Amino acid sequence: MDYNETFAPVTKFTSFRCILALVALEDMEIHQMDMKTAFLNGEFLKKNYMEQPQGFMHQGGEHLVCKLHKSLYGLKQSPRAWNQKLDAFLKNIEFMKSEADLSVYVAQVGDVKFFIVVYVDDLILVCNDENKLLQIKEELSQKFEMKDLRELHFFLGMEVERNCDERLLRINQIKYLKEILKRFRMEECKPIGVPFDPKVKLQKNANGNDESKGFPYQQAVGSLMYDMLCTRPNLAYPISVLSQHMVNPNMEHCMAVKRIFRYLQSTLQMKLQFDATPSKELLGYCDADWGGDLEYKRSTIGFVFMIEGGAISWSSKRQLIIALSTMEAKYMANTQVTKEAIWITKLMMDLGYMEENKVMVIRCNNQGAISLTKNLTHHARTKHIDVQHHFVRKRVENGEVRFEYCPTEHMVADVLTKALSKERHHKLINMFKLETS
């Protein structure tokens, strides 16, 4: 086999949600198209030979081999060959590839905005002008063999619902959740209010062997993780904790997973909502729970970005370094959130939603950490902080991000760093615009 490169980009969930938020906000059309035999469209630069398929041998040419011109399924370079072909075509019809997400293409002429999201052989077309949408669809159909699925309803296991009168767009995974509840025999389980018991502190299984008694722990956590990545920021913290125990789980860990299924049972109908409130705000929130991890006393950081109130990006992660104080933990969290903020700003600029030199505002509930992002004060207490974390100060200086104080009461990212009481959990996830209709 002869190939050099195999990488082909697929879209990130965050960019998909960003685009959905813009669709709701600007009342754009969103359609889906499917490519038939996508990989056969790709062409190779290098020569590849394959045996002739038996039963379809060319008469008199049995000794010959097939020299491949187009890519076939099963070749490592096929996805890339296809992607390059599509890329060339889209660029040819005046689409620009986003630098932030290589699978997002943008065209903007006057007031007409057009986005295309590519996920291997699925295309999502977003436009605020119906005629332009039809025209691009026609051009794509002429070039490739396409199936027009019309308005977007399903994408990667997510159901997309729209209410154009109220200018609402909601995504849910009810179908997927029902399937996984059934798969792990939890479809009859008793609903429960919070995904993680605040009293339970999970520890590493000291015995050093798998005590899950046949419960497919890894599969269950993996299935839940997919749900978390697509539509459920409220699961980010419990999943991040559970996935730290993928090796040798014990019954305690299994009970914690089952509890998430029970929580899903009670929140099955929950949908992530994007609407068209006129504030046009893009905000980040970040928080850290100092020393939350029992074993190593490492802190957990969490952040979320919201546009028009709907959550577009979230993360919950245990820090690698031990922080000496809450302020230090939150300062390190500021570094993490800044990395994401820069990426989202770039994507939003590519999508024409953010003007250049616009500052991304991030809310943090620790005054000390905020002041540290501006000036390197408190030398005695901060001199040991690793240089990498001062990256955030440079970005603040450049005016790319700005940190703003937000009282703990309104700090939504709190739910991404620790287990909370039922009341507070639901109060915060409402702020994500996770709605039950």
Place this chain on the structure above:
Amino acid sequence: MKRATVAVLEEPQNIKKALTCENSKEWECAMQEEYDSLMTNNTWTLVPLPADRKPISYKWVFKIKQGANGEVERYKARLVARGFT
């Protein structure tokens, strides 16, 4: 994920099983369909193998496409290259 209803419909693992199982007629049709589609797309041309090259192998993958209610929509055969070498 395999549901109970899927297990009843058998998807042959290889070409030999496909051509000897009870749905061999459907599988044969499906293979012909795939082959025709590859031909119309000019996927390959037949050439003698250069001396310094080895051809890669191929296999057939058989799938039963089901509709929303589990009914059989179509039998699908796909020729794939074994491009892992």
